[in-house]
Amino acid sequence: MPDVRLPTVLRSHAGGASVVEAEGETVGDVLAWLESTFPGLAGQLRNTDGTAHRFVNVYVNDDDARYLDGLDTKLTGTDEISILPAVAGG
Amino acid sequence: MLTMARDAYLVLVGHCYDGLPLEACGLLAGDPDAARVDVCYPTGNEAASARVYTVSPRDHLRADRDAEDRGLSIIGVFHSHTHTDPYPSPTDIAQAPDPTWHYVIVSLREGAPTMRSYRISEGRVEEEGVVLA
Numbered sequence: 001m002p003d004v005r006l007p008t009v010l011r012s013h014a015g016g017a018s019v020v021e022a023e024g025e026t027v028g029d030v031l032a033w034l035e036s037t038f039p040g041l042a043g044q045l046r047n048t049d050g051t052a053h054r055f056v057n058v059y060v061n062d063d064d065a066r067y068l069d070g071l072d073t074k075l076t077g078t079d080e081i082s083i084l085p086a087v088a089g090g
Numbered sequence: 091m092l093t094m095a096r097d098a099y100l101v102l103v104g105h106c107y108d109g110l111p112l113e114a115c116g117l118l119a120g121d122p123d124a125a126r127v128d129v130c131y132p133t134g135n136e137a138a139s140a141r142v143y144t145v146s147p148r149d150h151l152r153a154d155r156d157a158e159d160r161g162l163s164i165i166g167v168f169h170s171h172t173h174t175d176p177y178p179s180p181t182d183i184a185q186a187p188d189p190t191w192h193y194v195i196v197s198l199r200e201g202a203p204t205m206r207s208y209r210i211s212e213g214r215v216e217e218e219g220v221v222l223a
Contacts, residue, residue: 007154008122008163009188055187057147064147084154085188087117087145087167088137090181 002075005082013040028071091219092207098130105132106170106196115143118166119157143169166192176206186210
């Protein structure tokens with residue numbers, strides 16, 4: 001049961017929680033679980049085709065999931081997932 | 091109104107000049123309720139561009155954790171405009187990730203840095219005053 005740390009901008013969609021105990025064996029499972037458990041998060045984490053939204057960055061412990069196996073990255077119960085907004089501009 | 095610790099301001103401006111000729115960026119941590127910046131976290135600009143910036147995701151994670159350890163929150167982002175006014179570009183407005191954040195822009199166009207801060211929500215931009223304390 002990996003813990004997921006949510007950024008402030010998404011907490012209001014998850015009952016105000018900053019950390020959520022999620023279910024799932026992969027990063028993709030966890031994002032899907034979050035979206036189904038907290039309907040307000042639907043569309044905030046994944047695109048309609050199930051790929052990760054480009055406006056969020058997902059980390060497993062200290063590593064950006066994109067540099068692991070992406071949404072297929074396997075998780076253990078002690079892994080901590082962090083979701084942060086992608087911050088960019090001009 | 092945004093209040094910024096003087097030390098944080100000095101780190102912020104120094105990082106903007108260090109980044110020249112490219113845009114520099116970083117994150118601001120403090121107390122969201124008091125709208126006060128206590129710590130400035132310079133971050134890498136993954137876009138490595140003079141026109142756009144992308145906060146390094148790894149640096150963002152590091153800043154977020156350090157801020158939490160200090161009992162602070164990330165409450166904003168800053169970046170430099172190397173040759174234009176310190177006003178949010180259409181890209182800044184379109185990509186603003188959090189309506190509760192403070193968006194600080196430093197223009198390096200003139201001989202001295204010019205810093206402005208904005209709130210950006212649903213495409214609307216409102217400037218706010220900045221006080222160094």
